[in-house]
Amino acid sequence: MKEGPDIARIAALIGDPARANMLTALMTGKALTATELATEAGITGQTASSHLSKMDEGGLLRVLKQGRHKYFSLANDDVASVLEGLMGLAARSGHLRTRTGPKEASLRKARVCYNHLAGDMGTRMFDSFLERGFLKVSGDALDLTAQGGAFMQGFGVDMAALRSGKAPLCKECLDWSARRSHLAGSLGRAILSRMEELGWAKRTQGSRVVTFSRAGEQKFRSEILAGTG
Amino acid sequence: MKEGPDIARIAALIGDPARANMLTALMTGKALTATELATEAGITGQTASSHLSKMDEGGLLRVLKQGRHKYFSLANDDVASVLEGLMGLAARSGHLRTRTGPKEASLRKARVCYNHLAGDMGTRMFDSFLERGFLKVSGDALDLTAQGGAFMQGFGVDMAALRSGKAPLCKECLDWSARRSHLAGSLGRAILSRMEELGWAKRTQGSRVVTFSRAGEQKFRSEILAGTG
DNA sequence: TTCATAGTTCGACCGTAACCGAAGCATTCG
DNA sequence: CGAATGCTTCGGTTACGGTCGAACTATGAA
Numbered sequence: 441m442k443e444g445p446d447i448a449r450i451a452a453l454i455g456d457p458a459r460a461n462m463l464t465a466l467m468t469g470k471a472l473t474a475t476e477l478a479t480e481a482g483i484t485g486q487t488a489s490s491h492l493s494k495m496d497e498g499g500l501l502r503v504l505k506q507g508r509h510k511y512f513s514l515a516n517d518d519v520a521s522v523l524e525g526l527m528g529l530a531a532r533s534g535h536l537r538t539r540t541g542p543k544e545a546s547l548r549k550a551r552v553c554y555n556h557l558a559g560d561m562g563t564r565m566f567d568s569f570l571e572r573g574f575l576k577v578s579g580d581a582l583d584l585t586a587q588g589g590a591f592m593q594g595f596g597v598d599m600a601a602l603r604s605g606k607a608p609l610c611k612e613c614l615d616w617s618a619r620r621s622h623l624a625g626s627l628g629r630a631i632l633s634r635m636e637e638l639g640w641a642k643r644t645q646g647s648r649v650v651t652f653s654r655a656g657e658q659k660f661r662s663e664i665l666a667g668t669g
Numbered sequence: 670m671k672e673g674p675d676i677a678r679i680a681a682l683i684g685d686p687a688r689a690n691m692l693t694a695l696m697t698g699k700a701l702t703a704t705e706l707a708t709e710a711g712i713t714g715q716t717a718s719s720h721l722s723k724m725d726e727g728g729l730l731r732v733l734k735q736g737r738h739k740y741f742s743l744a745n746d747d748v749a750s751v752l753e754g755l756m757g758l759a760a761r762s763g764h765l766r767t768r769t770g771p772k773e774a775s776l777r778k779a780r781v782c783y784n785h786l787a788g789d790m791g792t793r794m795f796d797s798f799l800e801r802g803f804l805k806v807s808g809d810a811l812d813l814t815a816q817g818g819a820f821m822q823g824f825g826v827d828m829a830a831l832r833s834g835k836a837p838l839c840k841e842c843l844d845w846s847a848r849r850s851h852l853a854g855s856l857g858r859a860i861l862s863r864m865e866e867l868g869w870a871k872r873t874q875g876s877r878v879v880t881f882s883r884a885g886e887q888k889f890r891s892e893i894l895a896g897t898g
Numbered sequence: 899t900t901c902a903t904a905g906t907t908c909g910a911c912c913g914t915a916a917c918c919g920a921a922g923c924a925t926t927c928g
Numbered sequence: 929c930g931a932a933t934g935c936t937t938c939g940g941t942t943a944c945g946g947t948c949g950a951a952c953t954a955t956g957a958a
Contacts, residue, residue, distance in 0.1 A: 489907085
């Protein structure tokens with residue numbers, strides 16, 4: 441008995457509706473303050489404070505205190521991955537209320553998963569990078585090849601800065617909608633922000649939806665997918 | 670709000686200690702009866718019945734009624750993956766009570782993850798298969814190459830039978846101890862049972878530990894890893 | 899200094915859900 | 929046919945945890 445870690449503890453942590461709403465809100469990748477999370481979850485500040493300290497203690501959150509504000513974000517990509525995994529289970533077996541509403545549709549097409557691009561366009565990009573030899577899988581480790589590095593640099597990503605960081609460069613993350621992987625890690629984050637910088641795409645405020653401009657989507661196809669998709 | 674599936678519902682399902690114990694017990698891959706699961710969780714049959722029906726309804730379990738017995742097993746590999754993911758979070762951030770006891774050590778070396786080989790030896794095998802060109806990753810899809818198929822057939826796996834099944838042949842599954850992938854899917858299951866059949870390894874009753882015989886481990890190194898590790 | 903805002907702590911309330919005893923079905927065995 | 933076993937349903941108890949109001953601390957602005 442009792443072999444392995446205490447899984448119930450952290451599952452229960454995620455299992456409360458208020459906390460789950462907060463975590464889902466944090467899947468946008470942005471750090472949010474306690475009050476913002478409170479309103480997001482539809483509870484008062486006192487209750488939120490209690491929830492947040494519990495989740496922090498449980499290692500689900502990263503906390504940054506700034507002046508009289510306290511910013512919360514997901515602790516790391518693994519937390520985001522587990523959340524996506526849970527969404528996968530819930531979407532399929534859950535209530536079967538996968539009635540693909542308009543919001544759902546855009547979520548499936550392109551959304552932000554914690555801090556990187558997910559959804560159909562995210563998995564497409566991931567596939568293309570593999571096919572063009574920019575990424576190489578060996579074991580679980582996902583490595584950027586030399587040509588991949590060159591491509592990223594040319595795309596406007598400051599590779600030197602990324603490499604100097606301690607965060608893993610490339611990671612896979614499973615997609616609840618497409619049931620395929622997309623690119624996480626610091627590179628995944630950098631690519632998404634570069635796309636925003638270029639004006640290709642815009643995150644919808646307070647939502648995980650990522651909307652590409654017409655020109656941006658065209659550019660995405662020609663430069664990122666490059667005819668491989 | 671309320672975009673995406675109802676994550677709290679199923680997280681709460683996993684979040685109860687009794688249910689979590691049952692699910693952990695089912696990670697051995699064996700189907701267990703309701704009473705077995707009840708004793709495993711330390712509760713009475715009545716309570717267990719209630720829990721089990723809830724988890725079934727939530728899509729976490731597969732149920733097989735046989736005579737006056739009712740056998741429960743995990744619904745699919747995705748459920749197992751999420752459980753492993755939760756273990757990863759709990760192990761690291763949880764209680765930090767990752768005091769590597771003797772049981773923990775053997776769990777890390779070789780264990781069964783739902784129905785396939787995990788732990789150090791599992792990830793080693795996965796790496797070797799990639800390196801030798803038996804497996805190929807493209808996107809999320811993990812494909813068995815022609816040589817891979819030949820190897821498996823030679824190893825004694827009935828590939829025709831596997832291919833005729835509807836279950837996916839190859840899948841990745843993240844490892845909470847090694848933080849790397851190992852091979853899931855119907856092929857992963859087949860390989861493990863073939864190893865048991867050959868007498869290389871034996872599952873410890875009621876535990877997830879997989880013990881290799883001295884000869885079995887030797888064979889494993891020469892035939893599976895083949896000098897690549 | 900005084901006021902306002904962000905967050906926390908305390909105490910009390912209340913609902914949900916886990917739990918078991920007992921009784922009720924269903925299946926198999928003698 | 930009983931008797932035994934495996935599982936479920938029902939009813940009632942209990943406890944844990946989410947919730948908010950009110951009071952408190954800390955940071956920043958007027």
